[in-house]
Amino acid sequence: MKPRRNVWAGFGSTAWLIVVALPLYVMISATIQTQQGYSSHGPLSFPTTFTLDNYVGAFTSGFGLYFINTLIVTLSVVAIVVVLVPPLCYSIVRSRSRFATGVFRLFLLGLAVPSTAVIVPIFYLISVAGLYDNLLGVILPTAAFALPVCTLIMSGTMRDITPELYEAMAVDGATPVRTFFQLVMPLSKGGLSTIIVFSALQAWNGFLFPLILTQSESTRVITLGLFNFQTQYGVNVPGLLAAVVLSMLPVLLVYLFARRALVQGLMGMGGK
């Protein structure tokens, strides 16, 4: 490579680093300051006071419960996606029935259905089903709207399994069930980790469904907690930002310990 390009690349990547990191720095530095300290010095200045009260405050205002609710939603959504998507994609990739092709096109189109657009009827259906203000009412639509992208990713992965391998299984007289568990799933681990990551992020960060479909404290998830935290009387910015930091902490922990799987998973999305 020519050195000239490296200078530009170095410059560009540093510029973007500043854009990404500066807000994160301001956020962290704000959360360890008192409200007075933050508003008198300006966000870019180095903190002159130190306190952990903002975190304590955020936690005592109910964030523990919000975490548990969000965790329930996230795990359930991931579980639904993991149970439903691989068999679906197996059928899409290997079945010769027209139904399966039609289903694939359906899910491709589903990619374009904005969840915002169907929120009114979903609200109606969830209320009629008696699931209003119930975490299950958030879980089901969230999982449903994660399906198209997951299907796209997973079927892409499964298509990469060569026909020869299927033929070898068939020669052995393997049933589809056996083929699925012994051939398809072991070779689709990459896709599986992608859809787990994708659906987990969708669920953890979901906002619209909880906003419309829940109301009480006992079913509140983190994103909604943040939103309400902002609109309460007498809010202070450092406290609010401490809540933001807390909301991302679990995901950050997963990221630190399982960075490779997470990144590889999402990288797979571009697919081939």
Add this chain to the structure above:
Amino acid sequence: MTTLAPRKRSARSGGPSVGRPGAVWAVPATIFFALFALVPLIFVGVLSFTSWSGLADPVFVGFDNWVKLIADPILTKSFGLTGLFVILGLITQTPLSILLGVWAAGHQKNRAVLSAIYFVPLLLSSAAISILWRALLDPNFGIPGQLPWLFGDGNLFGKQASAIAVLTFVSMWQFTPFHTLIYQGAARAIPPVLYQAAQIDGAGTVRQFFSVTLPQLRNSIITSGILMVVGGLTTFDTVLILTNGGPGTDTTITAFYMYQKAFRAFDFGQASAIAVVLVVIATAISLLVVRLSGYDKMQSAQEGI
């Protein structure tokens, strides 16, 4: 489980039809999806012909909502704003994430470290990101208050151009890491032999980028593009928290306008009509992209070589 007999058709990949899964395998997911996405979709069409405030049962009113919809200047304006928002998203995020993705695809140590930091915004929810930026951009106690030479009086949310710029910038901050990853993965999958051949032909780095890298990223550009368009059309939480559609109605994009009609004015019929329009536009754009690109055939660019 394979009760449906496989149909005898000339299979693409050939091979025996024994051991192929039937359509049953697709049924559970399809039913689930139909229940929460397709049924509501049909239902939203029906509701668009009713008047419903949520207090009593919906009343059929014919084309009333549609007539009102055509005559609503705020809605017309929202279409333009949505289009603008989507296009701004595409032209800011696509080049940036291609460049960053291709750059990060290199295996150098420093690139790995920087990529790890680039990734962080992806971990935050839209709600968290919007709240963070609202605080950062406060005219008196945020960054603008400290850098008046750059931001003037800091009235970013009080003028249309700057409010749109803020929304575009925040979307860029939020979504670029994701699209960067897509391109990073795709760039790594480009066979080195292509670059070697280009080098033999005497192509420089820039030529290589345009004649090898970009064409090889074609499918990723389509995937990422569709996700950006659909994402842009449905952007709602960012607008709600950052600008609340203002100043006035200057950032009231269609998805947000629908939310206002539904859950602030409780005019669910009118909101449903707007929703139908949104769905039609989103579907049309996706169909167009899919058709133009032959994407539904799911062919890998690599298969060509």
Add this chain to the structure above:
Amino acid sequence: MNTHSRWLTRSLAGAAVIAVGLAMAGCSTGSSGASSRPENVIHVAVYGDATNKVEEQIVATFNKTSDVKVILDKIPGADYQQKLQTIISTKAAPDVFFNWGGGSIQDFVKAGLLLPLDDFIAEDPGLKDNFLPAVFNTAVIDGKPYGVPMRGTQPVMLFNNKTVLAANNITPPTTWEELLADVKILKAKGITPIALGGADQWTTLMWYEYIYDRVAGPGLFEKAISGDKSVWDSAASKKALGYIKDLIDAGAFGTNFDSVKFTDGGSPTLLRTGRAAFELMGSWNYSTQQSADPDFAAKDLGYTAFPAISGGEGDAGNVVGNPNNFYSVIKATRYPDTARDFLKLMYSDEFVKASMAIGNLPTTTNTEQFLDTAADPAYATFQFDLVKAAPSFQLSWDQAYPPAAGTPLKTAVQQFFNGQLDEAGFIQAMQAL
């Protein structure tokens, strides 16, 4: 490959178990609205905020003696009206619920969902007589009472930073001319004369409410809300808009008010740190300031009534804001008698004292005798006298109109203020509500 497949089979099975398990756990956390109305309990829905302390105490008192228990549901503030509207006609509806009176319950009354309180009042006249009439009437719709006052009154007042005023040798304005003069002095010193969290929109609306009241009198808005849209085009209306324009053009609010919010602490901090001298805000501003800096609230936070406008139709004693919040009862309730008995606590000494302790000012006739028990007796007395003496107490416009008008109203208010709409445009927008 076999080890892989076993791992996968197990994890898939595990995932399925988790899915079902969590789904059921989810069921038990939320309240199910499927069955018919619950037995032996009534649900009371309130706006979730700091005042819930009082409500919890009152509910506990009530439950000590009642067989039918009250369950308090605290609904997060930001989208209270939305949540209410979406559940009020379902089986998950609360028996008794918090509201702002006026337009916030008008649609429910029209849909026949609410219980007129005539019978309750016939059984216990105290449910009406123990409240200040101007406040009680806010929840009277089509001649029938539908709500009982249940929190504190929230008049809008002109707050100031005493230190800033003293440093610039100015006193709080009592007339419009004084206000304009103060604006001029402060502007010359580089201080934003008036803090305004314009991004919230309802903050800007308060200026319209007062200026329209002072210039055109409370009658104009009353006519407008009852359907006479021509009043927006009247000379008095145009005159009021002229006053608003004068104040903006004098630079009273600075230039970046539309990027500032009250709800994220922006405008209160401007006032507190002395970067602005005045802020027009509801009485809750006191507790907002207090939670940020108790010293400031106690020593430096000044408050006065809105200035008089000479030559205007409105009495300088008129007040705007939220007269109070109200409890209304739904018709479908299984235990109307329990609801009635619960409402009686809203004029009890216990309720008044508990409210006073957290800085709320109830609007019962017995409030006056407890004024010195308030957290800040001077502040409580000032407000109580203001409200008691007010010839008119106009409910905030956005609460007086039904919810459908809320967004277009606030949009027009913001657009006229920042110059996007001219006088004719604003009048047209108001007539379209």
